[in-house]
Amino acid sequence: MVIRRRAGILVTMTQKAIPPAVEPAAAVMPVQREPNLHPRILMVEDDSFIRQLATEALSLWGCQVDGAADGAVAWDALNVGSYDLMITDNSMPKLSGLELLKLIRAAQMPLPVIMATTVLPDEFARSPDLRPAATLVKPYTIAQLMEKVSEVLCAADAARQVIAPPSNPPCPPSV
Numbered sequence: 001m002v003i004r005r006r007a008g009i010l011v012t013m014t015q016k017a018i019p020p021a022v023e024p025a026a027a028v029m030p031v032q033r034e035p036n037l038h039p040r041i042l043m044v045e046d047d048s049f050i051r052q053l054a055t056e057a058l059s060l061w062g063c064q065v066d067g068a069a070d071g072a073v074a075w076d077a078l079n080v081g082s083y084d085l086m087i088t089d090n091s092m093p094k095l096s097g098l099e100l101l102k103l104i105r106a107a108q109m110p111l112p113v114i115m116a117t118t119v120l121p122d123e124f125a126r127s128p129d130l131r132p133a134a135t136l137v138k139p140y141t142i143a144q145l146m147e148k149v150s151e152v153l154c155a156a157d158a159a160r161q162v163i164a165p166p167s168n169p170p171c172p173p174s175v
Helices: 048-060 071-080 097-106 142-163
Strands: 002-006 009-013 040-044 064-068 085-088 113-117 134-137
Touching: 040 048, 040 071, 048 064, 048 142, 064 071, 071 085, 071 097, 085 097, 085 142, 097 113, 113 142, 134 142
Parallel strands: 040 064, 040 085, 085 113, 113 134
Antiparallel strands: 002 009
């Protein structure tokens, strides 16, 4: 196992006969999910390495993932597509994660959000309605990311089941 720090994430990779042409992120062992669950996730991160690593790991986990390099691109994507979850950094050019979260709340989009950032905004303490579903403080591992994603998706599924009878299989076990 190799652990290295890059741009605020601790990357843990296995060393299982990985062909040299394969990107290191593809070596991250995914958490097993039910095969017919393919949540759509929007990964918003201005650091291309973190965005690519998280996107590849989540894709290996069975998610459909779109990436956005800043909050403005993410807002455009949210207005065109439908997502089950958004993971966002806070400090980004054009539109911060906090500003993006304010737009989502103002538009009354029922979208759970994980804020993955080095420093959480003080505004979360002053405005509880702005708080994301979960936070992930950098540096974080892929395993921690997967655990948060699993928790938030399961909570969102549970909230939907109160409104409508379950049509999906149960949530995957935590990491």
